[in-house]
Amino acid sequence: MRSQARLAALLLLPAAIAVFGVVLYPAARALIISFYDVDSPFAGRYPFVGLRNYTDILGDSRIWTAAGHTLYFTVVSTAAELLFGLALALLLAAPLRLRWLFRAVVILPWALPTIVTGAMWRLILNAEYGVANALLTQLGLQDGYRSWLGTDPFLALNMVVVADVWKNTSLVAFFLLAGLHTIPRELYEVARVDGAGPIRSFFRITVPLLMPTIAVVLVLRTIEAFKVFDIVYVMTGGGPASGTQTITFFTYLQAFSSQRFSYGAALAYLTVLAILMLALLYLRLLRQNQLRGLS
Amino acid sequence: MTPGRGYRIFIHVAALVASVVILAPFVWLLYTSLVGQNDLSTVPLRWWPSHWTLARYRDIFAGRQNSVAAEFRTAVVNSVIVATGTVLVSLVVGVLGGYALARLRFPFRRASLMSFLVTYMLPPITLIIPLYLLMSRFGLLDTKLGLIIVYCSLAIPFSLWTMSNFFGTLPTELEEAARVDGCSRLGALVRIILPLSRPGIIATALFAFLLCWDEFLYSLIFTSTANAKTIPVAIAEFTGRNAVDFGLIAAGGIVASLPPLLLTLALQRYLIGGLSSGAVKG
Numbered sequence: 001m002r003s004q005a006r007l008a009a010l011l012l013l014p015a016a017i018a019v020f021g022v023v024l025y026p027a028a029r030a031l032i033i034s035f036y037d038v039d040s041p042f043a044g045r046y047p048f049v050g051l052r053n054y055t056d057i058l059g060d061s062r063i064w065t066a067a068g069h070t071l072y073f074t075v076v077s078t079a080a081e082l083l084f085g086l087a088l089a090l091l092l093a094a095p096l097r098l099r100w101l102f103r104a105v106v107i108l109p110w111a112l113p114t115i116v117t118g119a120m121w122r123l124i125l126n127a128e129y130g131v132a133n134a135l136l137t138q139l140g141l142q143d144g145y146r147s148w149l150g151t152d153p154f155l156a157l158n159m160v161v162v163a164d165v166w167k168n169t170s171l172v173a174f175f176l177l178a179g180l181h182t183i184p185r186e187l188y189e190v191a192r193v194d195g196a197g198p199i200r201s202f203f204r205i206t207v208p209l210l211m212p213t214i215a216v217v218l219v220l221r222t223i224e225a226f227k228v229f230d231i232v233y234v235m236t237g238g239g240p241a242s243g244t245q246t247i248t249f250f251t252y253l254q255a256f257s258s259q260r261f262s263y264g265a266a267l268a269y270l271t272v273l274a275i276l277m278l279a280l281l282y283l284r285l286l287r288q289n290q291l292r293g294l295s
Numbered sequence: 296m297t298p299g300r301g302y303r304i305f306i307h308v309a310a311l312v313a314s315v316v317i318l319a320p321f322v323w324l325l326y327t328s329l330v331g332q333n334d335l336s337t338v339p340l341r342w343w344p345s346h347w348t349l350a351r352y353r354d355i356f357a358g359r360q361n362s363v364a365a366e367f368r369t370a371v372v373n374s375v376i377v378a379t380g381t382v383l384v385s386l387v388v389g390v391l392g393g394y395a396l397a398r399l400r401f402p403f404r405r406a407s408l409m410s411f412l413v414t415y416m417l418p419p420i421t422l423i424i425p426l427y428l429l430m431s432r433f434g435l436l437d438t439k440l441g442l443i444i445v446y447c448s449l450a451i452p453f454s455l456w457t458m459s460n461f462f463g464t465l466p467t468e469l470e471e472a473a474r475v476d477g478c479s480r481l482g483a484l485v486r487i488i489l490p491l492s493r494p495g496i497i498a499t500a501l502f503a504f505l506l507c508w509d510e511f512l513y514s515l516i517f518t519s520t521a522n523a524k525t526i527p528v529a530i531a532e533f534t535g536r537n538a539v540d541f542g543l544i545a546a547g548g549i550v551a552s553l554p555p556l557l558l559t560l561a562l563q564r565y566l567i568g569g570l571s572s573g574a575v576k577g
Contacts, residue, residue, distance in 0.1 A: 022447060027417060029428075087309075091306060104560055113555060115511055119534045227419075230511040
């Protein structure tokens with residue numbers, strides 16, 4: 001037992017050093033920085049300001065706007081990804097011909113780098129030369145060319161959602177497919193013998209037994225979506241009129257464009273707090289669900 | 296009872312529609328990279344281009360220095376070095392630590408497992424400010440080494456978690472038999488466990504590689520020149536300069552997508568196994 005503990009300590013040492021050096025220590029530094037007013041990357045003495053950064057943030061209306069965008073983006077994209085992901089997972093599990101080919105197609109958006117996805121949608125949605133305008137206009141679905149990303153903030157935000165859903169639905173689909181494979185086939189046999197149709201067995205067997213997987217996916221996707229940055233950066237740069245600025249994007253601007261490192265650090269900590277509360281909320285919901293399943 | 300005819304038609308039509316929605320944007324990217332600039336800037340759009348060209352790919356792979364195309368080439372090389380380096384480091388660290396977490400009994404085992412997992416949940420934006428200040432003091436800004444160190448913060452917790460989950464699924468009997476025959480713990484790890492763990496190691500390496508290849512925020516902040524800039528940053532900067540050279544953006548995007556696409560397609564059976572064992576069960 002003692003020797004096992006010693007060996008474990010030895011084997012975990014590299015991991016512990018790495019995690020301490022690049023995660024825990026910086027996380028602690030960030031917390032300290034958030035109580036000072038650090039406005040340059042150089043070492044030196046900076047004034048201690050206590051909680052002022054935090055109170056400034058809570059009184060800054062731009063934060064609440066960015067939080068609104070983030071919330072909208074998170075809710076809409078996560079919901080759409082779950083819905084489409086479930087449909088794709090059911091299709092991937094269905095007796096398709098050329099199933100291997102369909103599987104390869106569904107993997108594609110997941111393997112595509114996020115920045116490439118964003119750049120791709122930016123080309124597609126280009127106001128003058130993009131294929132979206134050309135196609136929709138020539139099909140008579142839209143009167144004239146419109147600026148998808150350039151003038152209407154809400155339209156631009158929705159286009160960022162479209163790009164994100166296009167990319168991340170495939171990951172959700174494969175998670176749910178893995179969950180589908182854990183459901184025993186016999187249950188469906190029994191249901192059929194009992195006279196249940198496919199729709200009934202979907203809602204009585206598939207959905208309830210898939211719930212744990214759905215919950216995990218929901219947590220992971222919500223947290224990822226809440227941190228969204230890359231796709232906003234490359235598609236809209238936060239515009240038009242700051243209409244697609246998210247919390248992470250705003251934090252990035254404050255810290256690295258305005259060199260307000262302390263303000264950024266405080267903002268980042270508030271983000272962690274929000275994510276933590278989301279995760280706890282989900283865990284509670286999940287536990288309640290499980291209890292209901294048992295009783 | 297076999298599924299009805301209507302059902303079979305329905306699923307095939309649905310799969311076809313889904314495939315078109317998934318493939319169409321990507322096909323457009325490919326198309327943009329392959330047709331002449333004239334065809335890209337004609338309004339209204341001509342659906343069949345007047346000429347095709349591979350010039351942009353030639354520029355990226357063999358063009359002269361100091362062009363945007365050559366910048367893409369350097370950035371791809373940087374991405375390969377940084378991602379490979381991070382995967383190697385995180386695999387060694389993850390295999391050793393994962394084995395300890397899965398097989399050894401020691402105080403605070405669960406607590407340490409959870410603390411590694413929590414570090415994985417911390418958003419990069421929290422760590423990026425102090426990391427930036429630290430790296431600028433150690434002269435690690437704009438270096439590939441600095442980027443590898445930072446990427447380890449993403450890849451190590453991940454590979455620890457998946458490797459320890461994977462080791463947990465292996466039967467203990469073989470290992471015990473080897474120990475009875477006089478093998479040390481580490482000997483059993485190398486001779487018995489590692490050969491059995493090929494699927495887990497490949498899945499972990501693939502995920503870690505994709506994680507690094509896709510990473511954008513750290514690279515954007517910590518790199519500034521061709522010395523360490525990775526391909527996502529090169530593409531985003533070129534796109535953001537509002538260049539009208541759509542063709543080159545697209546060709547750069549295709550080149551950047553090739554390594555992850557080929558790896559994923561070649562290793563997809565490991566990927567799906569990795570998803571179901573590493574993430575869903577964990």
